[in-house]
Amino acid sequence: MVERFDAIVIGMGPGGETVASRLAAAGRRVAVVEKELIGGECGYYACIPSKALLRPPEVRSEARGAAGTAEPALDWEGIRAYRDTMVRHRDDSRQVAGYEEQGVTVVKGEARLTGRDPWRVAAAGRELTAPEVVLATGSSPLVPPVEGLDSVEVWTNREATALEEVPSSVAVIGGGAVAVEMGQFLTRMGARVVLLERGGHLLGREDPRLGAAVAEALRADGAEVRTGTAVQRARRSPGGSAVLELDGGGEVSAEVVLAATGRVPNTSGLGLEELGVPVGRRGVEVDDRCRAAEGLWAVGDATGTALLTHVAKYQGRVVADNLLGRERRTDYTGVPRVLFTDPEAAAVGLTPDQAREMGLETSYAEIDLTAELARPWTYSTAPTGRLGVLADRRHRVLLGAWALAPMAGEWIHFAALAVRERIPIDRLTDGIAQFPTYSEGYLVALERLEP
Ligand SMILES: Cc1cc2nc3c(=O)[nH]c(=O)nc-3n(C[C@H](O)[C@H](O)[C@H](O)COP(=O)(O)OP(=O)(O)OC[C@H]3O[C@@H](n4cnc5c(N)ncnc54)[C@H](O)[C@@H]3O)c2cc1C
Ligand SMILES: NC(=O)c1ccc[n+]([C@@H]2O[C@H](COP(=O)([O-])OP(=O)(O)OC[C@H]3O[C@@H](n4cnc5c(N)ncnc54)[C@H](O)[C@@H]3O)[C@@H](O)[C@H]2O)c1
Numbered sequence: 001m002v003e004r005f006d007a008i009v010i011g012m013g014p015g016g017e018t019v020a021s022r023l024a025a026a027g028r029r030v031a032v033v034e035k036e037l038i039g040g041e042c043g044y045y046a047c048i049p050s051k052a053l054l055r056p057p058e059v060r061s062e063a064r065g066a067a068g069t070a071e072p073a074l075d076w077e078g079i080r081a082y083r084d085t086m087v088r089h090r091d092d093s094r095q096v097a098g099y100e101e102q103g104v105t106v107v108k109g110e111a112r113l114t115g116r117d118p119w120r121v122a123a124a125g126r127e128l129t130a131p132e133v134v135l136a137t138g139s140s141p142l143v144p145p146v147e148g149l150d151s152v153e154v155w156t157n158r159e160a161t162a163l164e165e166v167p168s169s170v171a172v173i174g175g176g177a178v179a180v181e182m183g184q185f186l187t188r189m190g191a192r193v194v195l196l197e198r199g200g201h202l203l204g205r206e207d208p209r210l211g212a213a214v215a216e217a218l219r220a221d222g223a224e225v226r227t228g229t230a231v232q233r234a235r236r237s238p239g240g241s242a243v244l245e246l247d248g249g250g251e252v253s254a255e256v257v258l259a260a261t262g263r264v265p266n267t268s269g270l271g272l273e274e275l276g277v278p279v280g281r282r283g284v285e286v287d288d289r290c291r292a293a294e295g296l297w298a299v300g301d302a303t304g305t306a307l308l309t310h311v312a313k314y315q316g317r318v319v320a321d322n323l324l325g326r327e328r329r330t331d332y333t334g335v336p337r338v339l340f341t342d343p344e345a346a347a348v349g350l351t352p353d354q355a356r357e358m359g360l361e362t363s364y365a366e367i368d369l370t371a372e373l374a375r376p377w378t379y380s381t382a383p384t385g386r387l388g389v390l391a392d393r394r395h396r397v398l399l400g401a402w403a404l405a406p407m408a409g410e411w412i413h414f415a416a417l418a419v420r421e422r423i424p425i426d427r428l429t430d431g432i433a434q435f436p437t438y439s440e441g442y443l444v445a446l447e448r449l450e451p
Helices: 014-025 040-045 047-064 076-086 093-101 157-161 177-188 208-221 309-323 352-357 375-379 408-421 425-429 440-448
Strands: 002-004 007-010 030-034 105-108 112-115 119-123 126-130 132-135 139-141 169-173 192-196 224-226 231-236 242-246 251-254 256-259 263-265 291-293 296-298 337-339 344-349 362-368 386-392 397-405
Touching: 007 014, 007 119, 007 126, 014 030, 014 040, 014 093, 014 309, 030 119, 030 126, 040 047, 040 157, 047 076, 047 157, 047 177, 093 105, 119 132, 157 177, 169 177, 169 242, 169 251, 177 192, 177 208, 177 256, 177 337, 192 251, 208 224, 208 344, 208 386, 208 397, 242 256, 296 309, 337 408, 344 408, 352 362, 352 386, 352 397, 362 440, 386 440, 397 408, 397 425, 397 440, 425 440
Parallel strands: 002 126, 007 030, 007 132, 030 105, 132 296, 169 192, 169 256, 192 224
Antiparallel strands: 112 119, 119 126, 139 263, 231 242, 242 251, 291 296, 337 344, 344 397, 362 386, 386 397
8 A cells, every 4th residue: 555645754863853843843744764763863873972972071171170179070870871861772762752743654664765756665564655755864984995994893973972881092083073072082081092084184174273273182182183194904903902004104003993084875775876866976966955856855964965963954944945835945155063072163164275266365363262352261270262264355254264162162153144144344343242252252353354
């Protein structure tokens, strides 16, 4: 029997959930198909557990800088138990029940497209059909093709965020978001950590100055950071630990290797190619309404746009609006990017190199927040913090900004709004920031820009 719906959502991470809940609230007949857990990678093996794990060591470090406070002790069992609570002990039965109460049909199984006009989906022995299908299948970790890596213990984000014990030593391959966040967590929990990034600096897509500042923060915690370092081969030592042979000589040995080298979109096995749906290297190819084909939509990591939960949710809102008759197009200007390290690393908009490639004439200013503001000193006895701003010199608008400072993930939103809305710099410098806050730094930095 073929079951008919208005829409079928495949994959129930943050992207799929956003679409499904909006369509259900608008009274559409919706079926969702999820092969693992409702909440997706983000809820169980990515954003949520990593942020829950990073917070206790951050509190300890903040207490060290707060005059007259005792240093809190870290209790691994307590931290691990809270992480498990935050990932709902990997039990999504309440989420399933919640959607069913809203009238959504929840199918647990791996979905495959079996026909089009209208779309047909097979999952868990059932056959579903709908005029609209939304692909929200996310991404999977990419383990680099290093010879011998299969002979040693390799973790991806899954094992790293679900860890039961902290290993004595970890060699992290990569120097991007996962490497930096999990590298800091593991270091602060007592592991000997080395980050091996093949590019010239950490956080390759960001301003190299932010990458350098993050490397300095990690080194201050005790991690070893090596850039321009590629792993050539891996082998298992007689004692069982992993030995990584590096390009240009040298070796690193560790109990565990963490592969933090990017992601691949979950598009294979969906039957897309067979049905003539274009899939690129980055993922499902979509237009500016997130449409991949007539009646077929895609959101989140599966599109390879920017692998961030807030982008998946934004695309989900765009698709839901289009499906509900409100035409809406995506605009990715000013998407904030935040690493929940201590201090937080936040960025938005263009880097100077990207602006130069676009032929823009720019002006850049950078300030040491501790030299300019009161807030870092009321916050900590040993404060740190930098803010960089990049402006379009001709149009006098902000193009980008980065910061490494406490709570930068919150106050980067000032710059995110300015970049997205092209607010003139003269309007921004006429603003009144609360004293004493980190946000005051924008006034100082923007006034330093060359006219
Ligand atoms: C360690 C780590 C930390 C991160 N931290 C952050 C953060 O702090 N902030 C942030 O913005 N981003 C963060 N990210 C990125 C974020 O996790 C992703 O961008 C986000 O999960 C993408 O959401 P999504 O809905 O596209 O896919 P996912 O969350 O990956 O969900 C996709 C779902 O589809 C299901 N699925 C796949 N194929 C099928 C199929 N054929 N049939 C049925 N179901 C299927 C999967 O089981 C999964 O549940 C982090 C990533 C990692 C690895
Ligand atoms: N706080 C957050 O928002 C957050 C946190 C974690 C992850 N994420 C998202 O998850 C995605 C995946 O994160 P990620 O860290 O796996 O990928 P990434 O793309 O951020 O970084 C991968 C890094 O690995 C390096 N690399 C690749 N192959 C290598 C090799 N063989 N040897 C050495 N270095 C190598 C790359 O140069 C790059 O710097 C990111 O794109 C990010 O958007 C977001």
